[in-house]
């Protein structure tokens with residue numbers, strides 16, 4: 486069964502635009518869980534453009550009380566700064582069930598690539614071990630076509646397939662062009678004993694075709710499209726629709 490983790494970054498974007506408390510990240514996360522989301526994802530960034538450390542602490546309390554997964558994403562190499570304690574410290578303080586390591590820099594508008602595992606394996610091995618010591622499952626952000634052997638050697642339990650190229654190909658009306666690399670990489674990962682997550686720009690339009698083609702995906706984390714769709718249809722209805730998609734096989 487594919488599990489749905491709702492990324493609530495975009496709720497914080499809207500809240501931060503006025504500096505007040507609304508929309509309330511915790512309330513939105515609660516609505517998502519009540520509607521059937523299996524977990525909550527956040528990707529706090531060092532510039533605190535959306536999710537802040539305090540949000541992570543509050544969401545950790547919520548998810549722990551509800552017995553559901555909190556997935557914290559971030560660049561483990563980004564140094565702490567004012568208002569951002571760093572990914573390792575955040576995980577030490579909140580003990581999320583899963584941490585997703587993403588190799589992106591502050592200047593990026595959003596995540597747009599996975600790790601070069603062969604190059605970064607030596608740096609990842611001790612880091613993965615430190616997250617394990619905190620009790621976190623570790624997932625590594627990976628491009629379709631990534632070196633799965635090197636990813637496996639880092640000690641992580643899962644990869645998260647970066648699905649931006651899938652969404653782009655789907656929008657451009659040539660979905661079949663993107664699929665073979667995802668199918669191949671997911672297959673190699675599963676054969677190597679890794680779990681496979683997927684995320685970035687997944688939407689109600691493109692999710693079912695992706696899951697149908699790529700096979701067993703342990704978890705999808707979805708934020709931008711889901712929150713956008715919720716503006717039209719409501720958060721509860723939208724989460725229920727995603728659940729219907731991930732539940733249908």
Ligand SMILES: CC(=O)[C@@H](O)[C@H](O)COP(=O)(O)O
Nearest residue numbers: 494528558587595596684685
């Ligand atoms: C890791 C990933 O795929 C990103 O989609 C991310 O979680 C979204 O981050 P932003 O909301 O900052 O664009």
Ligand SMILES: NCC(=O)COP(=O)(O)O
Nearest residue numbers: 492684685686706708709
């Ligand atoms: N890991 C991907 C994620 O959390 C959400 O990405 P997006 O749906 O906001 O593009």
